[in-house]
Amino acid sequence: MLYFTLASKAYSRNLQYRGAHMVHNLASAMFGFIYASIWIGLGRDNPLGTYGTPGMISYICFTQSLLWITSFISNGLGIPQAVRTR
Numbered sequence: 001m002l003y004f005t006l007a008s009k010a011y012s013r014n015l016q017y018r019g020a021h022m023v024h025n026l027a028s029a030m031f032g033f034i035y036a037s038i039w040i041g042l043g044r045d046n047p048l049g050t051y052g053t054p055g056m057i058s059y060i061c062f063t064q065s066l067l068w069i070t071s072f073i074s075n076g077l078g079i080p081q082a083v084r085t086r
Helices: 002-044 051-073 075-086
Strands: none
Touching: 002 051
């Protein structure tokens, strides 16, 4: 019974960090969508230099993907572990 209690407490403690992490990822995706929509709107009437609208959208998708990968895989820069150990 002790191990079940410890496991449930650890799970509930870590659930908050996972929830915050998922909210961060959702906000990043929405920001990327808004950013891409702005550049699509600007590129409809004006040329965007040598890259053009497809180049800007590719750049936005690439940077948002890198942000997602680095923040999702690295467990938020180790902040949850630092909080638990101090």
